[in-house]
Amino acid sequence: MYSLHSKQVPDDSLLSEVNSLFEQQIKSWNTVASRYQYLNEVKSKELTFPHCSALITYNPSRSISATAKVDPQSIRQRACFLCAKNRPPEQVPLSWNNYHIQVNPFPIFKQHFTIVEQEHCPQLLSPERIHDMLVLARALPDYTIFYNGPSCGASAPDHFHFQAGNRHYMPIEQETDSYAELLGMSPEVSIKYHPNELREVLILESNSIASLTQTVSNICGLIGQVVPQLPEPMVNLLALYKNSHWRVYIFPRRAHRPAQFFEEGENKVLFSPGTVDCGGVIILPAEKDFEQMNHSLLQDMFKQVTFTPEQFSILKELIQTSVLC
Numbered sequence: 472m473y474s475l476h477s478k479q480v481p482d483d484s485l486l487s488e489v490n491s492l493f494e495q496q497i498k499s500w501n502t503v504a505s506r507y508q509y510l511n512e513v514k515s516k517e518l519t520f521p522h523c524s525a526l527i528t529y530n531p532s533r534s535i536s537a538t539a540k541v542d543p544q545s546i547r548q549r550a551c552f553l554c555a556k557n558r559p560p561e562q563v564p565l566s567w568n569n570y571h572i573q574v575n576p577f578p579i580f581k582q583h584f585t586i587v588e589q590e591h592c593p594q595l596l597s598p599e600r601i602h603d604m605l606v607l608a609r610a611l612p613d614y615t616i617f618y619n620g621p622s623c624g625a626s627a628p629d630h631f632h633f634q635a636g637n638r639h640y641m642p643i644e645q646e647t648d649s650y651a652e653l654l655g656m657s658p659e660v661s662i663k664y665h666p667n668e669l670r671e672v673l674i675l676e677s678n679s680i681a682s683l684t685q686t687v688s689n690i691c692g693l694i695g696q697v698v699p700q701l702p703e704p705m706v707n708l709l710a711l712y713k714n715s716h717w718r719v720y721i722f723p724r725r726a727h728r729p730a731q732f733f734e735e736g737e738n739k740v741l742f743s744p745g746t747v748d749c750g751g752v753i754i755l756p757a758e759k760d761f762e763q764m765n766h767s768l769l770q771d772m773f774k775q776v777t778f779t780p781e782q783f784s785i786l787k788e789l790i791q792t793s794v795l796c
C-alpha cells in the first residue's frame with residue numbers, strides 16, 4: 472500500500488506503478504469503483520462532420536465538475552479538494568517528483584488520473600510545467616496527459632494539476648493524421664493546424680523536449696496577444712508520446728462556457744467544455760442535453776468558446792512571423 476510519504480517513483484517504472492495503483496484503488500474504494508464500472512453503461516452517440524467527429528456522452532457523475540463555481544469568491548470559501556488534507560481517506564497518492572498521482576474519483580476515461588502538485592499553488596502554465604507535462608507523456612505512453620486552463624475547464628483553478636486518461640478514446644487522436652496541414656517548422660518542431668467544423672486547433676510535433684517546451688510556451692504567449700486574459704491566456708492542452716516523439720494539441724479559447732449554460736429551463740445546456748470536450752468527447756451530465764444534442768447546437772456552443780476563424784488567422788500570422796524559422 473502506498474502512503475502520502477511513499478518513495479519517489481522513477482520515470483521508467485511510472486507506467487506500471489500507476490496501473491497497479493489503479494487496480495488497488497478499484498479493489499479498496501467501492502464508491503469510486505462503481506463509477507468506473509458505470510462508464511461501461513454510459514449512453515453515447517456519435518456526431519460526424521466532414522473533417523472531425525464528436526462522441527456525445529451522458530455522464531451524470533460529472534455534474535460536480537460541470538457546475539463547479541470557479542469565481543474567486545467561491546474558490547476562497549470552499550476547502551480545496553486537491554489539497555492532501557482535504558482528500559477522501561480512501562484516495563491513495565503515488566509520489567512523482569513534486570506531484571501526487573491519484574485515481575480521479577469522477578472518471579471520464581476507463582483509467583483516469585489526476586496529477587496534483589503537492590503544494591497548494593495556482594493553475595498556471597510555465598515552461599517548467601510544460602516540461603513536466605511532456606516528461607509525464609513520455610513516462611505514460613498509454614495515456615494522454617491534459618491541462619485545463621484556470622479560466623477554461625479547471626474545476627480547481629487554485630491548485631495546479633494535470634490529468635491523464637487512456638489513449639485512443641478522444642476522436643481527435645485519429646482525425647489529425649489525415650487532415651492536419653503544415654503551417655511551418657520552428658527549430659525541431661513542426662507546427663500544423665487541423666481545419667475542422669468544431670474548434671480551431673494547433674498540433675505540434677517534435678522529438679526535442681527542450682524545443683517543444685519553448686515553442687508551446689511561445690505560442691501560449693501569442694494566444695494572449697490575440698485574446699488577452701488574466702491570469703493567463705486561455706488554452707486547453709493535450710500531450711501524448713509515440714514512436715519516440717511528442718505530439719501536443721493546443722486549443723486556443725476565448726470564453727469558458729457558452730450562453731446556453733447560463734439559461735434557465737428548457738434552453739439550458741449543462742456544457743462546460745474543457746480539454747476532453749475539445750478532444751471530441753462531449754461530456755453532458757444532463758440526460759435532456761444528451762438527447763437533444765445535434766450538429767448545429769454543438770457547433771454553436773463551440774463557436775462561442777473557441778477562437779473565431781479571424782482570431783485563428785491572426786494567431787497563425789503571429790506564429791509565422793515570430794516562431795517559425
Ligand SMILES: [Zn+2]
Pocket residue numbers: 551552553554590591592629630
Ligand atoms: Zn489545494
